[in-house]
Amino acid sequence: MAASSRSALSLPAWDTSRIWGRHLVFVAKFLCSATAAVRPSGAQQLAEKLRAQKQEQKAKEREVPRDPVQRRVQELKRYTQQLQNVHPNVLSKALKRGILYQDNNLVVINKPYGLPVHGGPGVKSCITDILPILAKMLYGHKAEPLHLCHRLDKETTGVMVLARDKGMAHRVQDFFKTRQVAKKYWAICVGVPVHSAGMIDIPIIEKEVQGQQQHHKMTLAPNYRMENGKTMKVRPNRHAHVAVTQYRVLSSTLSCALLELQPFTGVKHQLRVHLAFGLGCPVLGDHKYSDWNKLAPQKLSVGILKRLGLEKAKTRYLPLHLHAQQLILPPLGSESQELNLFCKLPKFFVRSLSHLRLEIPEKD
Numbered sequence: 001m002a003a004s005s006r007s008a009l010s011l012p013a014w015d016t017s018r019i020w021g022r023h024l025v026f027v028a029k030f031l032c033s034a035t036a037a038v039r040p041s042g043a044q045q046l047a048e049k050l051r052a053q054k055q056e057q058k059a060k061e062r063e064v065p066r067d068p069v070q071r072r073v074q075e076l077k078r079y080t081q082q083l084q085n086v087h088p089n090v091l092s093k094a095l096k097r098g099i100l101y102q103d104n105n106l107v108v109i110n111k112p113y114g115l116p117v118h119g120g121p122g123v124k125s126c127i128t129d130i131l132p133i134l135a136k137m138l139y140g141h142k143a144e145p146l147h148l149c150h151r152l153d154k155e156t157t158g159v160m161v162l163a164r165d166k167g168m169a170h171r172v173q174d175f176f177k178t179r180q181v182a183k184k185y186w187a188i189c190v191g192v193p194v195h196s197a198g199m200i201d202i203p204i205i206e207k208e209v210q211g212q213q214q215h216h217k218m219t220l221a222p223n224y225r226m227e228n229g230k231t232m233k234v235r236p237n238r239h240a241h242v243a244v245t246q247y248r249v250l251s252s253t254l255s256c257a258l259l260e261l262q263p264f265t266g267v268k269h270q271l272r273v274h275l276a277f278g279l280g281c282p283v284l285g286d287h288k289y290s291d292w293n294k295l296a297p298q299k300l301s302v303g304i305l306k307r308l309g310l311e312k313a314k315t316r317y318l319p320l321h322l323h324a325q326q327l328i329l330p331p332l333g334s335e336s337q338e339l340n341l342f343c344k345l346p347k348f349f350v351r352s353l354s355h356l357r358l359e360i361p362e363k364d
Contacts, residue, residue, distance in 0.1 A: 158324030182328035188321040191281035197248040203240035
C-alpha cells in the first residue's frame with residue numbers, strides 16, 4: 001500500500017508543470033473576464049463623460065448671474081422658451097391684462113417679445129391661435145374670434161391692432177395698404193448714422209444667401225449705382241418692393257444711437273434691412289441682418305459689451321431692440337377724430353438705454 005501511494009504522488013516533473021500551466025491559464029482567463037465585466041467600455045466612458053458635461057452645463061444655466069444685465073438676458077432667453085409652452089388660456093389672460101385700447105370695433109394689444117403672430121415649424125404658441133379665446137374673455141362665449149389687422153415680427157414689441165369682425169379688419173387693412181396709418185418705431189442701433197435725420201428710399205428684394213448655411217434674407221435692390229465716380233440709374237428689379245423709411249436720431253453716443261423710425265411702406269423686415277444695409281447701423285440684437293453672408297450672433301464692440309455688462313459668448317441671447325411705439329389710425333365709422341395708439345417701451349429696452357447712456361427726449 002505504501003509503495004502504491006508513493007507511486008501515485010511521485011509524478012514526473014513535466015506532468016506537474018503541465019497541470020500547473022493549465023491551472024494558471026484558467027485563472028488568467030477568469031481574471032480577464034472579471035476585469036472586463038467591471039471596467040466600462042470606451043463607449044460607456046464617452047457616454048458618461050457627455051452626460052456629466054450636459055449636467056454641468058445645465059447647472060451653469062440654472063445659476064443666477066450676479067450682473068443685472070446678464071441676469072436679464074438669461075430671463076429673456078428663458079421667457080421666450082417658456083412662451084412656447086404656455087397654455088393658450090394663460091397667454092390670453094396675459095394679453096388681456098396688457099390691452100392698450102378697446103372699443104366696439106377694435107382691440108389694441110401690447111405684443112410681447114418672442115411671441116410670433118403666425119404659426120410655423122417649431123411654433124407651439126402664436127397670436128392667431130389665441131384670438132378666439134381672447135374674444136370670449138372680452139365679449140362672452142358667443143363672440144366670434146378677433147381678426148388681425150397687420151403683423152409684427154416675432155422679436156418686435158409694441159402696438160398691435162385687432163378687429164372684432166372681418167369687415168372692420170378689412171377696413172383697417174386697407175388703411176395700412178393705402179399708407180393712411182402713421183407708424184412710429186423706436187430702435188437702438190449699433191453705430192451712429194452719418195446724418196442725424198433723413199429718408200431711406202431703396203427698394204427691397206428677397207434673395208438666397210449662398211454659403212455654409214444656405215438661407216433667404218431681404219436685401220436692398222437700389223435703382224442707382226456708382227460707376228467711375230458718377231451716379232448711374234439702373235433698370236429696376238421687377239421683383240423688388242418699393243420701401244421708404246424716414247428716420248431721426250433722438251440720442252447718440254460714440255458707438256450707438258436711439259432712432260425714431262417712420263416706415264411709409266410695409267415691406268417684410270423693412271426697418272431692419274434699411275438700418276443694417278442702408279445706414280450701416282443694424283438694430284441692437286438683430287442677429288439676422290447684422291451680417292449678410294452668415295447667420296451668427298451679432299458682433300458688438302468691446303465698449304458696448306462692457307456697458308451692457310454682457311459676455312461675448314452671450315450675445316446670441318440679446319433681444320431685438322425694435323419697438324412699435326405709436327400708430328395713428330384715420331377716423332373709423334362715426335368717429336370724427338383719428339385714433340392715436342401709444343405703447344410704452346418694454347423694460348429690457350429701457351434698461352439697455354440706461355446702460356448705453358442713451359437719453360429719451362422729454363417731449364417724447
